[in-house]
Amino acid sequence: MSLLTNVMDHSLDDGYAEAAARRKADGTGGMPKTLRAKLGLAAGLVLAALVVTVGAAQARVEAPVVAKEREELIDRIDRETEAADELEKSVDELRDDVSARQRQALEQSGEGGEPHLAGVLAGAVEVHGPGVKLVVNDAEDVGGGDGQARGTSGFSDTGRVRDRDMQRVVNGLWASGAEAIAINGQRLTALSAIRAAGDAILVDNKPLVPPYTVLAVGDGKRLSTRFQDSLDGLYLHALQENYGIRTAISVEDELRIPAAPSVIVRTARPYLEKTEETEQSEKGTS
Structure with a gap:
């Protein structure tokens, strides 16, 4: 009977009690490591979910502002594109007008009764x-x-x-x-x-x-x-x-x-060689 009583009173070895007492004294006792790891992971997941939730809420609030800015930017691009097209059209019209005036001037500057000759030689006419x-x-x-x-x-x-x-x-x-x-x-x-x-x-x-x-x-x-x-x-x-x-x-x-797409009109002046008379006349006028 004494043996059974001893087994019932001391079901765990005394060494377990001594080890638990040492861990408690050293401050290392308490929650197991696996449980602490699981709790840390859970806390991290909760924090990540909180950050995502806050970010989604902030994005939802800022979405109308971003959409508005995007629409304004698209409208601005469309306006600038239309303005550039108008300017390009104006440049083409002015270029055609200048080319026509150049060709007309070249046609009218021909000699010997052939006003078309200058335009032909310059490539200004077809x-x-x-x-x-x-x-x-x-x-x-x-x-x-x-x-x-x-x-x-x-x-x-x-x-x-x-x-x-x-x-x-x-x-x-x-x-x-x-x-x-x-x-x-x-x-x-x-x-x-x-x-x-x-x-x-x-x-x-x-x-x-x-x-x-x-x-x-x-x-x-x-x-x-x-x-x-x-x-x-x-x-x-x-x-x-x-x-x-x-x-x-x-x-x-x-x-x-065909005529050349663009013709540059140039003028020339005759070269007058200076003589003693012209030099003296220039000195006299000066």
């Missing part, structure tokens, strides 16, 4: 009449012909038409008696430039793609014969023979070349 049609295209194995954009292999002697090739063609046509020239519809004037930018050929800063159709108004048969017999015509023939550049020239009864 020209039509007989002439020559010359088509210059890259070689077939190069690719990029027939109006397609060319690759990025660069300008080299591999069957690709270069800017200096077109320069020689145009200069040869001028020297052969052409009165007006256009490349792919771009009218050439005394101030026109043919340059290269990467793989593109630029005519007055406008990129062109092959094939290059050159229209030259003049005495068709004579112009064609003189050009093909000239050094520039022989140069073009050598490009065809050596590099496969495709060319085709034909005499046309009627060609139409």
Whole structure:
């Protein structure tokens, strides 16, 4: 009976009681670690939910203000766009008016009973009449012909038409008696430039793609014969023979070349060389 009484009175080992007493004395007793971790996680979740709730409420309050500012910004952009369109339209109208006045002035400044001549020579008026049609295209194995954009292999002697090739063609046509020239519809004037930018050929800063159709108004048969017999015509023939550049020239009864998009009117003053008499007169007046 004493053994049973001892077991009932001391169901746990005395070591558990001693360990609990030591933890209590050291201040480490109380709530288990797992329970503390769970409570900390719960507190963090509650805090996060509180922050999200407050943020959502604040966003709901500020939403009408943001929407209003967005609408005002869209309205402002629309107004500025309309104003820019109106200004662009006005600029186009003024540019057309200036071009018309320039062409009229050039037409009226001709000599020898031909007021139209100055406008033709300056490229300010449209020209039509007989002439020559010359088509210059890259070689077939190069690719990029027939109006397609060319690759990025660069300008080299591999069957690709270069800017200096077109320069020689145009200069040869001028020297052969052409009165007006256009490349792919771009009218050439005394101030026109043919340059290269990467793989593109630029005519007055406008990129062109092959094939290059050159229209030259003049005495068709004579112009064609003189050009093909000239050094520039022989140069073009050598490009065809050596590099496969495709060319085709034909005499046309009627060609139409548009006016240049913009013509700059310039004036010149005769240079008066100073003589002893003019110098003395200037000294006398001074």
